[in-house]
Amino acid sequence: MLVLGIETSCDETAAAVVADGRVVLSDVVASQILVHAEFGGVVPEVASRQHVATIVPVIRGALEAAKVSWADLDGIAVTSGPGLVGALLVGVETGKALGLALGKPVVGVNHLAGHLAAVFLEDPSLPAPPPWPHLALLVSGGHTALIRADPDGRFRLLGSTRDDAAGEAFDKVGKMLGLGYPGGVQIDRLAAQGSAAAYALPRALPGRDDIDFSFSGLKTAAATLLAGRSSPPQGAELADFAASVQAAIVDVLVRKSRRALAREGLGHLVVCGGVAANRGLRAAMAAAAAEDGFRLYIPPIRRCTDNASMIAAAGTSALRRGERASLELAVDPGMPL
Numbered sequence: 001m002l003v004l005g006i007e008t009s010c011d012e013t014a015a016a017v018v019a020d021g022r023v024v025l026s027d028v029v030a031s032q033i034l035v036h037a038e039f040g041g042v043v044p045e046v047a048s049r050q051h052v053a054t055i056v057p058v059i060r061g062a063l064e065a066a067k068v069s070w071a072d073l074d075g076i077a078v079t080s081g082p083g084l085v086g087a088l089l090v091g092v093e094t095g096k097a098l099g100l101a102l103g104k105p106v107v108g109v110n111h112l113a114g115h116l117a118a119v120f121l122e123d124p125s126l127p128a129p130p131p132w133p134h135l136a137l138l139v140s141g142g143h144t145a146l147i148r149a150d151p152d153g154r155f156r157l158l159g160s161t162r163d164d165a166a167g168e169a170f171d172k173v174g175k176m177l178g179l180g181y182p183g184g185v186q187i188d189r190l191a192a193q194g195s196a197a198a199y200a201l202p203r204a205l206p207g208r209d210d211i212d213f214s215f216s217g218l219k220t221a222a223a224t225l226l227a228g229r230s231s232p233p234q235g236a237e238l239a240d241f242a243a244s245v246q247a248a249i250v251d252v253l254v255r256k257s258r259r260a261l262a263r264e265g266l267g268h269l270v271v272c273g274g275v276a277a278n279r280g281l282r283a284a285m286a287a288a289a290a291e292d293g294f295r296l297y298i299p300p301i302r303r304c305t306d307n308a309s310m311i312a313a314a315g316t317s318a319l320r321r322g323e324r325a326s327l328e329l330a331v332d333p334g335m336p337l
């Protein structure tokens with residue numbers, strides 16, 4: 001079963017062809033990072049216009065790279081929410097137009113379900129997919145959530161952030177440090193050379209039974225530390241600051257995941273979403289897995305950040321269940337999981 005995935009929910013225009021929901025034949029991502037970096041963050045109107053200009057060449061590129069023709073496709077899966085409304089519209093209208101013109105079934109995919117499906121794509125680093133039930137930590141620019149995935153395909157939200165998402169915390173502190181957009185990637189790079197013990201930063205909501213998150217206090221603490229200095233940190237000090245911020249975020253993500261695994265009696269943890277690309281988080285989760293004896297599944301870095309192969313994977317399951325979107329398929333910017 002060959003499915004074309006289309007993803008335009010934020011600032012990546014992406015298309016991919018996936019066989020049987022598992023084998024990635026092509027995976028094209030046109031990042032808009034350089035366009036938005038000038039503004040220090042994603043500008044929704046600019047994102048929509050970039051998607052319009054890029055979507056057709058990106059889809060053509062995905063078919064060419066996969067060496068398949070339009071006629072070979074069995075269906076089209078497109079992200080219909082959550083995300084930026086104008087950005088989502090470009091993908092959804094393109095997907096519906098292609099479905100109509102080619103006479104192929106179309107399904108709308110929840111972007112978050114896409115992130116959760118990335119771990120089912122074949123990769124040497126993931127010799128086997130996780131069994132059900134399992135726990136998933138979804139950490140991205142817009143979401144931070146602990147989710148229980150049950151054998152019937154249902155997701156149950158166990159805990160989530162009360163304010164900022166983990167990726168948002170990385171990006172906001174990155175901006176304060178003058179690191180440009182997206183800050184998460186820069187903090188990851190700098191943290192590798194710094195000392196995490198250099199600056200004392202808060203770990204929110206440590207209460208015993210809590211599996212919710214909060215990152216606004218960390219942001220305020222970082223701003224206060226920076227405001228108390230005569231000049232912004234540079235060189236080794238900047239690396240120490242980045243390492244301390246990263247550790248504060250990672251500590252909480254690991255602690256709450258362990259607590260949720262224990263509470264739910266689960267032995268398999270999936271970590272996904274853009275922040276799962278963070279090397280500090282990957283290492284800390286691996287250490288926790290070795291210590292506690294749970295199995296860890298993290299997609300390769302290029303499938304943690306936004307891409308369309310994960311949308312094709314989630315869409316294949318939906319198509320197999322017989323789901324079909326009509327031409328009325330609409331975008332839902334606030335779509336829950």
Ligand code: KG4
Nearest residue numbers: 140141142167182184188274275278305306
């Ligand atoms: O999943 P994603 O690509 O888009 C959303 O659905 O939000 O996640 C983007 C987020 C951004 O906040 C970005 O800073 C963060 O993921 N991110 C990272 C790293 N790579 C991406 N954060 C920390 N370390 C990284 N290496």
Ligand code: ZN
Nearest residue numbers: 115140274306
């Ligand atoms: Zn995402």
